Amino acid sequence: MKDTMSTRRHFLGATAAGLAAPLLAQSTRHSANDHVQVALIGAGGMGSGDAASSLQVGGVKLVAVSDIYQGRLTHAKEAWGNDVFTTRDYREVLARPDIDAVIIATPDHWHQQISMDAMNAGKDVYCEKPMVQRIEDGKAVVDTAQKTGRILQVGSQRVSSVVYQKARELMQAGAIGQLNMIEAWWDRNSAIGAWQYSIPPDATPENIDWDRFLGRAPKVPFEPIRLFRWRNYRDYGTGVAGDLFVHLFSGMHFVTGAIGPQRVYATGGLRYWKDGRDVPDVLLGLYDYAATDKHPAFNLALRVNFVSGAGEDSGFRFVGSEGILTIGNGVTVSKTPRESEPGYTIDTFPKATQEQFLKEYHDKYPPRKAIADSIRPDSDEKFLPPRGYNDHLDHHRNFIAAVRSRKPVIEDAVFGFRAAGPALLSNVSYFEKRVCKWDPQTMTMG
Numbered sequence: 327m328k329d330t331m332s333t334r335r336h337f338l339g340a341t342a343a344g345l346a347a348p349l350l351a352q353s354t355r356h357s358a359n360d361h362v363q364v365a366l367i368g369a370g371g372m373g374s375g376d377a378a379s380s381l382q383v384g385g386v387k388l389v390a391v392s393d394i395y396q397g398r399l400t401h402a403k404e405a406w407g408n409d410v411f412t413t414r415d416y417r418e419v420l421a422r423p424d425i426d427a428v429i430i431a432t433p434d435h436w437h438q439q440i441s442m443d444a445m446n447a448g449k450d451v452y453c454e455k456p457m458v459q460r461i462e463d464g465k466a467v468v469d470t471a472q473k474t475g476r477i478l479q480v481g482s483q484r485v486s487s488v489v490y491q492k493a494r495e496l497m498q499a500g501a502i503g504q505l506n507m508i509e510a511w512w513d514r515n516s517a518i519g520a521w522q523y524s525i526p527p528d529a530t531p532e533n534i535d536w537d538r539f540l541g542r543a544p545k546v547p548f549e550p551i552r553l554f555r556w557r558n559y560r561d562y563g564t565g566v567a568g569d570l571f572v573h574l575f576s577g578m579h580f581v582t583g584a585i586g587p588q589r590v591y592a593t594g595g596l597r598y599w600k601d602g603r604d605v606p607d608v609l610l611g612l613y614d615y616a617a618t619d620k621h622p623a624f625n626l627a628l629r630v631n632f633v634s635g636a637g638e639d640s641g642f643r644f645v646g647s648e649g650i651l652t653i654g655n656g657v658t659v660s661k662t663p664r665e666s667e668p669g670y671t672i673d674t675f676p677k678a679t680q681e682q683f684l685k686e687y688h689d690k691y692p693p694r695k696a697i698a699d700s701i702r703p704d705s706d707e708k709f710l711p712p713r714g715y716n717d718h719l720d721h722h723r724n725f726i727a728a729v730r731s732r733k734p735v736i737e738d739a740v741f742g743f744r745a746a747g748p749a750l751l752s753n754v755s756y757f758e759k760r761v762c763k764w765d766p767q768t769m770t771m772g
């Protein structure tokens with residue numbers, strides 16, 4: 327990236343003075359042999375996975391890491407080398423002219439602010455899902471991406487998966503006839519599955535920048551559980567809807583070409599993991615999708631259950647008039663052709679009526695002896711991805727390729743917000759006990 331260093335410095339000076347970024351954003355800053363210089367903001371579980379996938383893409387260098395917990399900065403140097411610049415203040419990362427792109431893997435309540443600060447500082451952004459914590463946050467991210475011309479990829483890796491691509495191709499080819507409903511679920515039954523993550527013994531006020539963790543959330547005294555298990559609190563997370571429904575929305579929108587429901591209703595409760603969390607551990611959502619030029623009208627039913635006694639499982643069922651497409655490890659299309667005659671239910675009619683009915687029925691459907699050819703092909707067609715296939719790596723490949731080429735990513739801010747919107751509305755519906763309206767075109771609440 328040497329060739330553009332001076333431009334970057336100049337540009338960052340300009341943004342520091344409060345100017346917008348669009349000019350630099352239009353330019354192509356990466357030649358084929360250049361490394362893309364990446365920084366990680368939020369170096370916990372997913373951030374570490376994101377950094378690993380990004381490095382695996384090739385042609386990527388991790389140059390800086392920001393986290394508000396010192397232990398994660400120490401771990402970053404252990405994992406990626408002493409040369410990696412570390413800081414508790416992400417703005418120091420954004421001020422570095424040698425950084426092209428940032429991966430944002432903080433708790434949800436920081437996504438909007440850091441994404442916008444990063445784009446305004448001239449950085450491309452890979453931001454973990456959900457793109458925003460609150461519906462009100464979404465438009466500003468969409469607008470900033472547009473205004474600055476920066477690349478923004480949201481981190482729902484399913485949309486880059488060959489499995490979901492196969493499902494999309496099959497749907498487009500009419501594999502299940504006319505779609506009428508979709509079910510998707512995500513069941514868990516373990517403490518870690520239910521977000522009871524480990525709290526390190528060195529979680530002290532000295533090692534944690536508590537105020538920077540809280541950010542825009544209400545000021546509360548130091549309490550490490552709120553940081554290390556942030557998903558359990560509405561102040562920082564987005565409940566199971568923002569954490570997991572959002573993956574189901576993004577995967578399903580990718581497969582069907584849908585952009586969002588018009589009506590949202592969610593119900594559920596906190597049934598088992600009563601550890602002080604203020605979000606449900608069982609959530610059911612119902613969504614009405616209107617017809618578009620991509621799909622007929624259909625209904626969607628989503629479920630997350632963290633107390634599923636039979637163990638962990640997740641998947642999709644796309645139900646159509648001619649078959650069902652299931653996504654699990656791979657894609658399965660199951661078909662049972664309709665019978666060639668409708669059959670009858672005449673046993674309780676008077677005898678003479680039965681006889682008359684049967685005569686007319688057999689005139690219409692003459693009795694035929696079963697022959698081998700009359701056996702109906704009840705079929706299950708399965709498509710499995712190659713062994714060890716990693717959609718997360720493909721999602722980062724797509725991002726890094728876009729950073730180089732300036733071509734659109736697969737999951738931009740609009741796609742990301744259209745997945746996050748109905749997921750976040752599920753929380754509104756659950757907590758306010760009401761049906762919510764959503765305009766998927768304008769991405770606004772009704």
Ligand SMILES: NC(=O)c1ccc[n+]([C@@H]2O[C@H](COP(=O)([O-])OP(=O)(O)OC[C@H]3O[C@@H](n4cnc5c(N)ncnc54)[C@H](O)[C@@H]3O)[C@@H](O)[C@H]2O)c1
Binds near residue numbers: 454482
């Ligand atoms: N794509 C996926 O499949 C997937 C899977 C898991 C998590 N995620 C998403 O990734 C994000 C992170 O989740 P996680 O499980 O890694 O959580 P985590 O708690 O393990 O990591 C979050 C990190 O962010 C740090 N942090 C908090 N505030 C910060 C700030 N202001 N500046 C810098 N660092 C800050 C925390 O100290 C922590 O190290 C979430 O948005 C989550 O929804 C995505």
